Amino acid sequence: xxxxxxxxxxxxxxxxxxxxxxxxxxxxxxxxxxxxxxxxxxxxxxxxxxxxxxxxxxxxxxxxxxxxxxxxxxxxxxxxxxxxxxxxxxxxxxxxxxxxxxxxxxxxxxxxxxxxxxxxxxxxxxxxxxxxxxxxxxxxxxxxxxxxxxxxxxxxxxxxxxxxxxxxxxxxxxxxxxxxxxxxxxxxxxxxxxxxxxxxxxxxxxxxxxxxxxxxxxxxxxxxxxxxxxxxxxxxxxxxxxxxxxxxxxxxxxxxxxxxxxxxxxxxxxxxxxxxxxxxxxxxxxxxxxxxxxxxxxxxxxxxxxxxxxxxxxxxxxxxxx
Numbered sequence: 464x465x466x467x468x469x470x471x472x473x474x475x476x477x478x479x480x481x482x483x484x485x486x487x488x489x490x491x492x493x494x495x496x497x498x499x500x501x502x503x504x505x506x507x508x509x510x511x512x513x514x515x516x517x518x519x520x521x522x523x524x525x526x527x528x529x530x531x532x533x534x535x536x537x538x539x540x541x542x543x544x545x546x547x548x549x550x551x552x553x554x555x556x557x558x559x560x561x562x563x564x565x566x567x568x569x570x571x572x573x574x575x576x577x578x579x580x581x582x583x584x585x586x587x588x589x590x591x592x593x594x595x596x597x598x599x600x601x602x603x604x605x606x607x608x609x610x611x612x613x614x615x616x617x618x619x620x621x622x623x624x625x626x627x628x629x630x631x632x633x634x635x636x637x638x639x640x641x642x643x644x645x646x647x648x649x650x651x652x653x654x655x656x657x658x659x660x661x662x663x664x665x666x667x668x669x670x671x672x673x674x675x676x677x678x679x680x681x682x683x684x685x686x687x688x689x690x691x692x693x694x695x696x697x698x699x700x701x702x703x704x705x706x707x708x709x710x711x712x713x714x715x716x717x718x719x720x721x722x723x724x725x726x727x728x729x730x731x732x733x734x735x736x737x738x739x740x741x742x743x744x745x746x747x748x749x750x751x752x753x754x755x756x757x758x759x760x761x762x763x764x765x766x767x768x769x770x771x772x773x774x775x776x777x778x779x780x781x782x783x784x785x
Contacts, residue, residue, distance in 0.1 A: 508539055512731050513570075513753055514546035524731040546570075566602040567743060567754035575754040577606040578713040578747055579660070579694065584687040587666075587708050588696040589727070590717025595741040596696040597621035598758050599715065600662060603694060609658035612643055614675060616668035632675075634668075644678055650689040651681075659691045666695040667702025683710045699723055714746045 477489060512524025521528045521543055532540055567575035578586055586603060588596050597617075604611055605626070613622040614632045622628055630639035643661075650656045661682050663669050670676045682693045684706070693711070697703055700723040708714070714727045724733070729751060734742045740755030 510538060510542060513734055514543055515732055515735065516547070517732075517735075522732060564606075566599065566606065567756040568740070569752065569754050570737070575745070575752060575756075577603045578745065579603060579607045579692050581687060581690065583712045583747060585683060585693040585711040586695070586713045586715065587703070587711040587727075588694075588715040588717065589698070589700060589719040589723055590696075590715075591698055591719075594717035595743075595756065595758055596717060597664065598741075599717065599743060599756055600664070600694055600696055601625060602756060604660055604662060607658070607660055607692070607694075609660045609692075611660045611662055612639075612646075614661070614663045614669050614679070616663075616665040621664055622662060637672075640674060640678075644674070647678060647681060647689075647691065650691060651685065653689065656690040661686075661691060661693050663693065663695040666697040667699070670702065670704075670707075680707060683707045700726060712748065716744050716746075717741070 508526050508528075509524045512526075515522040520530075523539070523542070528535055528539065528543070532543075535543070564576075565574040566577050569575065588599060590596050601622070604622075609627070611622070611625070611628045612630055612632070613625075613628055615621055616634055623631060630642065632639050632643065646659075650659065661679070663679060666679070670679065679693070679695075682691050686693055695711070699720055700708065708727070714729075716724050716727065716729055716733065718733055719727075721733075728746055728749075729744060731751075734744050734753035737755030739757075741758055742753070743756055744751060744753045746752075
């Protein structure tokens with residue numbers, strides 16, 4: 464509807480109200496304007512984006528919905544009500560068995576599998592301290608099923624004793640570095656190689672070492688050709704050169720800085736609210752997926768919370784799915 468056709472009705476409604484006190488035409492005009500506005504708002508909403516409940520308001524992607532659900536439209540209401548009363552995807556499942564086959568699970572219970580393959584080489588995981596970078600890296604590494612070399616410039620304990628780790632290189636122990644350099648050189652000259660995974664914890668600090676920087680860059684830019692994949696973690700993107708992270712087909716954000724998220728190509732707001740799991744979002748090419756993943760080896764079943772603090776919409780919603 465073109466608003467230019469609406470103004471004469473609004474003006475005439477005001478004249479009638481002032482002349483004889485008849486508000487009917489003015490009310491009809493205002494209702495028409497309200498319907499037009501609600502329709503315009505619905506057009507802005509991406510129905511494929513995540514539904515978030517924050518500070519008593521409802522968000523779909525980066526769009527905040529109005530305070531009056533009747534004006535949202537049927538499709539949006541159904542989407543929001545489904546998210547508000549969603550059943551915990553872990554209910555009735557054994558997490559110990561579940562996460563032996565996958566690295567995570569979406570809010571609707573869909574599995575998320577490890578992303579490393581020759582067609583999708585290299586993974587970069589970004590997130591602050593305590594967000595679960597090492598645990599997620601372990602899940603991916605264990606399911607990739609390859610020999611593992613680890614460069615750990617954080618605390619050196621994350622992958623200590625982890626199965627299939629051939630050697631661990633730390634800032635205080637670079638003794639295995641010459642062997643790794645020789646191995647990468649030999650693999651680059653061979654036509655066929657078994658799978659090999661290079662895990663780098665605290666990538667930014669590791670890159671400060673000239674020899675490691677040369678080795679990691681070689682794997683990032685050409686590792687796919689000699690079947691060597693890179694799985695790296697870091698807190699921010701500031702210390703990671705663009706020439707390296709652009710070669711990571713898969714990028715994972717664990718509550719990463721909003722600027723870093725945007726640079727890596729993530730859209731919308733960071734996911735929250737996975738019951739009993741840590742939240743993550745993964746970008747594989749142009750496909751963005753939000754999921755939850757476990758911390759540690761024991762994952763107890765948890766019942767989903769349905770309080771107003773966790774989901775403010777439950778305090779207002781009283782309508783079943785249409």
